[in-house]
Amino acid sequence: MSDPESTHFGYQKVAKDDKQNRVKAVFDSVAGRYDVMNDLMSLGIHRLWKRTAIEMSGVRKGHQVLDLAAGTGDLSSRFSTLVGDDGFVLMSDINAAMLQQGRERMLDEGHSGNIAYAQINAEQLPFAENSFDCISIGFGLRNVTDKQCALNAMFAALRPGGRALILEFSKPAPGPFKTLYDTWSFQVLPRLGKLVASDSDSYQYLAESIRMHPDQETLKGMMQEAGFERCDFRNLSNGIVAIHRGFKI
Amino acid sequence: MSAMLSASVEAVLNRLLSLDPISLQRLQAYHGKRIELDFKGTGMRLFLVPGSDGIAVYQQLEEAADCTLSATPLVFARMGMGAEASDQLFSGQLEIRGDTALGHSFGRLLAGLHIDWEEQLAAISGDLIAHNIASGVRSGLQWLSDTHQRLDKDLKEYLQEEVQAMPSDYELQEWLQAVDTLRDDVERLQARVERLQARRSAQ
Ligand SMILES: C[S@@+](CC[C@H](N)C(=O)[O-])C[C@H]1O[C@@H](n2cnc3c(N)ncnc32)[C@H](O)[C@@H]1O
Numbered sequence: 001m002s003d004p005e006s007t008h009f010g011y012q013k014v015a016k017d018d019k020q021n022r023v024k025a026v027f028d029s030v031a032g033r034y035d036v037m038n039d040l041m042s043l044g045i046h047r048l049w050k051r052t053a054i055e056m057s058g059v060r061k062g063h064q065v066l067d068l069a070a071g072t073g074d075l076s077s078r079f080s081t082l083v084g085d086d087g088f089v090l091m092s093d094i095n096a097a098m099l100q101q102g103r104e105r106m107l108d109e110g111h112s113g114n115i116a117y118a119q120i121n122a123e124q125l126p127f128a129e130n131s132f133d134c135i136s137i138g139f140g141l142r143n144v145t146d147k148q149c150a151l152n153a154m155f156a157a158l159r160p161g162g163r164a165l166i167l168e169f170s171k172p173a174p175g176p177f178k179t180l181y182d183t184w185s186f187q188v189l190p191r192l193g194k195l196v197a198s199d200s201d202s203y204q205y206l207a208e209s210i211r212m213h214p215d216q217e218t219l220k221g222m223m224q225e226a227g228f229e230r231c232d233f234r235n236l237s238n239g240i241v242a243i244h245r246g247f248k249i
Numbered sequence: 250m251s252a253m254l255s256a257s258v259e260a261v262l263n264r265l266l267s268l269d270p271i272s273l274q275r276l277q278a279y280h281g282k283r284i285e286l287d288f289k290g291t292g293m294r295l296f297l298v299p300g301s302d303g304i305a306v307y308q309q310l311e312e313a314a315d316c317t318l319s320a321t322p323l324v325f326a327r328m329g330m331g332a333e334a335s336d337q338l339f340s341g342q343l344e345i346r347g348d349t350a351l352g353h354s355f356g357r358l359l360a361g362l363h364i365d366w367e368e369q370l371a372a373i374s375g376d377l378i379a380h381n382i383a384s385g386v387r388s389g390l391q392w393l394s395d396t397h398q399r400l401d402k403d404l405k406e407y408l409q410e411e412v413q414a415m416p417s418d419y420e421l422q423e424w425l426q427a428v429d430t431l432r433d434d435v436e437r438l439q440a441r442v443e444r445l446q447a448r449r450s451a452q
Contacts, residue, residue: 048253051252051256055307058311061282062281077302081281081299082298085280087281110302111300
């Protein structure tokens, strides 16, 4: 990016302030049907990706967990089970509509007592240093305007020994499969979006934002830049998705 | 795919728990504990973590479990089918390591669920496709087949071969077959135990 005042909104370049508003509009418009669309978009496989992320989180009874960009709370819900009565999960999202959906779902599932909700921008974490054992961001980092800034903030808020977990679309290995995947996300998804959520622009944005997201090695480098150590990543489904992990030593 | 297995077991357990509010309630006492099931002779293990809405099941967790129940798959299957059998099984065939009090009470809770494996497996195999995994897949694929014949086929192949997220018909049949065999074995075993018991009480 040559112009410091502009950033990517999907493939369109937009002014930085504008991106946040546009991202908000996207999620406002999909909040109600978000879970259905998730299943459609990933053919249901996102549940398995999230499960693997949880297994890599190292979260256990008594831990303090911050879930950023939590959306409707697929990760938060599982964390809430793992940390037990003496642990704590802070479920957060920049978008109040998504957070509200998530909150209702948590109450439905009986999660209470060890979970709280907060409207938080991942770039500006309002926490003291060394506050959490694990900070996760699932399919959220690509929506964040200044990703490096978010990674730095995550590093600061983690306790020594804690880890960050980033579940995000990534760069699939080249081959026929990649072509298929491209067709799926650019041709099919926006139409599905239109059909189900009567909103093809939002899903066009999602597909584009996935392509603009840093690839596996780049993201790993950005984590190291933020101060994380022992960084690694694991590709899932041929690299469509990757889970990055880094520790604060 | 391993995540598929834990997802299936999780679906079965939680379906049963949702029909059994008392067990679900009792489970709350173990919120966040890790109970490991070690399936002897198979190298397979599952981690169960009780929570407010049921039990989460994972294939691997980094930290050690609070307790480990170790037995052959048949013994576990048997245990899930009824509390009466559990006492016999607890003596000898089921090994408990770590927090043994937790292991015992959790084992009893599992036994109390009276799992009908055949029904459950039939339900998830149908359900996983129809509901859990594919609430959207079907309509998605249907829609695709109208417009993108070729893509439809590729996607199905991709799902089955690459991701193995959906069992093929053949695999499903194999699986149900194996379950049938297991059930017959168990029934024979049960009949034998009953005969022995009858003989014993006749003495
Ligand atoms: C694709 S959803 C992911 C939800 C959930 N983690 C999941 O995996 O299902 C992305 C979420 O990121 C949120 N988001 C976008 N920009 C954000 C920011 N700067 N800080 C925090 N959350 C943000 C959106 O509101 C949306 O709920």
